[in-house]
Amino acid sequence: MTHVRLLALTLLALPAASAAPLDPVSGSWKGLLNGFAPLEASLTLKGNRVTGVTHFAKMDFPVTGSFNAQKNLVTYTFKWVDGKTATVNLKLGGNTLSGTYQVHTNSKENIMTLTRVSSTAASAPGKAGPYVMTGVVRDEKGKPLAGVEVFADHTAFYNMNALGKTDAQGRYRIALAHQPGTWNAGAYLRGEVGRQLFEVRLSPDDDTPFDGSKGAVRNFTYKASDAPGGKVYTSIAHSNVELDYDSLEFTFTPDGPNATGSTRPFTRKFVVGSGVQNVPLGRYRVSATQVLNGVRQQLLLSSRLQKEASTNVRAAFTHDSHYGETLELFLNNP
Numbered sequence: 105m106t107h108v109r110l111l112a113l114t115l116l117a118l119p120a121a122s123a124a125p126l127d128p129v130s131g132s133w134k135g136l137l138n139g140f141a142p143l144e145a146s147l148t149l150k151g152n153r154v155t156g157v158t159h160f161a162k163m164d165f166p167v168t169g170s171f172n173a174q175k176n177l178v179t180y181t182f183k184w185v186d187g188k189t190a191t192v193n194l195k196l197g198g199n200t201l202s203g204t205y206q207v208h209t210n211s212k213e214n215i216m217t218l219t220r221v222s223s224t225a226a227s228a229p230g231k232a233g234p235y236v237m238t239g240v241v242r243d244e245k246g247k248p249l250a251g252v253e254v255f256a257d258h259t260a261f262y263n264m265n266a267l268g269k270t271d272a273q274g275r276y277r278i279a280l281a282h283q284p285g286t287w288n289a290g291a292y293l294r295g296e297v298g299r300q301l302f303e304v305r306l307s308p309d310d311d312t313p314f315d316g317s318k319g320a321v322r323n324f325t326y327k328a329s330d331a332p333g334g335k336v337y338t339s340i341a342h343s344n345v346e347l348d349y350d351s352l353e354f355t356f357t358p359d360g361p362n363a364t365g366s367t368r369p370f371t372r373k374f375v376v377g378s379g380v381q382n383v384p385l386g387r388y389r390v391s392a393t394q395v396l397n398g399v400r401q402q403l404l405l406s407s408r409l410q411k412e413a414s415t416n417v418r419a420a421f422t423h424d425s426h427y428g429e430t431l432e433l434f435l436n437n438p
Contacts, residue, residue: 128196129154129171129178132233132279135218137205145218146236146279147178154180157279158192164281167192178203192216232319235280237289241270241306241324243365248274249326252306254291256280259313286313289322293330297363298387298420300429302332328384331363334421334429336372336380341406341413341436349376351395354433359418362386385429387420392435404436 129149137143137160145167147156154169169180169192176196184190184207194203194216201218232238241252251269254276258264261283268278280287291306306324314320336354340347352374358367363385372380392403406412407419413436421429 128176131220132236133201133218133220135201135216137216138214139217143216143218144282148277154178156180157281158182159282165190171196194218232321234317234319235282236277236319237266237268237280237287237314237322238275238277238319239289239308239321239323241274241276241291241293241326243326244328248272249293250274252276252291252293252324254278254289254322254324256287256289258283258285258287258316260285280316280319283316285316287316287320288313289320291324293326295363297361297385300385300421300423302363302385304330304332306330328364328366331384332429333363333382333384334431335427336383337427337430337432338374338379339432339434341404341434345435345437346396347435348394348396349374351400353393354380355391355393356383357389357391359387359389362388383431385421387418388431389416390419390431390433391416392433402438404438406434406436408432 127149129147131147133145133147135143141160143158143160145156145158147154149171152170152173154167154171156167158165158167165182165184167180167182169178171178178194178196178201179192181189181191188207190205190207192203192205194201199220203216204213205216206213237256239254241249241254243249249270250272254268254270256266256278258281264281264283266278266280268276270276289308289311291308293304293306295302304326306326308322308324310322353371354374355369355371357369361367372383374380390405390407392405393400394403402415404413404415405417406414407417408422409420410418415438417433419431419433421431424430
């Protein structure tokens with residue numbers, strides 16, 4: 105049976121709601137370096153892995169590290185402006201992180217203290233804050249979609265973007281760079297159907313640019329009209345085949361969910377000059393009929409997937425470098 109499997113990259117994913125009481129790290133933090141230099145951090149905990157962004161000296165530094173729950177110790181690293189690796193070791197105490205920051209092993213240790221000002225895990229879905237974009241990705245029936253890559257792209261600065269991935273509830277939360285200006289939102293749903301990979305660009309329900317300093321909620325809906333499709337090409341099995349193209353029509357029965365997620369059969373008429381277009385990607389059982397001499401008759405079909413002619417043939421799309429996604433059928437009279 106065909107199945108749909110979502111694929112995506114991951115950065116700064118919002119933890120599942122059930123994990124909220126156990127997540128002492130995720131959220132926004134503010135504090136001081138050596139008691140006077142202000143700094144901020146947006147951290148996300150997934151398992152024992154910590155990711156996020158540290159904002160210091162008007163610059164943003166992506167961080168990666170880990171959380172030792174037994175020792176209540178957060179450790180992460182990031183690349184400083186000179187390319188050297190900075191290491192941060194912080195002890196967690198309630199809503200406070202305190203410890204040291206060191207650019208390299210031989211340098212002086214600096215004192216860092218942070219206080220959590222908001223909790224990602226505890227915050228209600230759909231609420232944004234300064235330099236945060238958040239929201240939910242669902243299909244038309246309201247089902248949440250996990251593993252969708254969501255991005256925010258700065259409208260003025262080249263190649264300044266932030267990425268996130270939806271969790272099991274379809275939610276995401278992205279920390280934005282602390283830069284003036286506005287941002288656009290977008291998303292990519294990547295999947296596999298009928299043993300074919302596909303990628304669909306999604307637009308937010310509200311596609312207006314937003315001020316990064318205010319943050320924004322941007323939700324997405326994957327519609328059936330967004331589903332990737334292909335074209336059906338037909339050929340006659342031999343020169344004696346008699347066809348009436350004006351009455352020719354095909355019925356497609358999905359062999360498992362197609363790219364729209366549906367398993368319902370549908371019928372499409374053949375259009376002279378263009379064939380059958382925009383059929384959702386998937387694997388199908390296909391039948392065809394035409395009216396010949398006043399009588400509607402069932403045609404015999406074969407395909408690349410099933411060479412033996414039948415009134416109900418198995419068929420699937422293949423990728424053609426020139427024509428894109430194509431499904432080819434060979435027609436014969438009964």
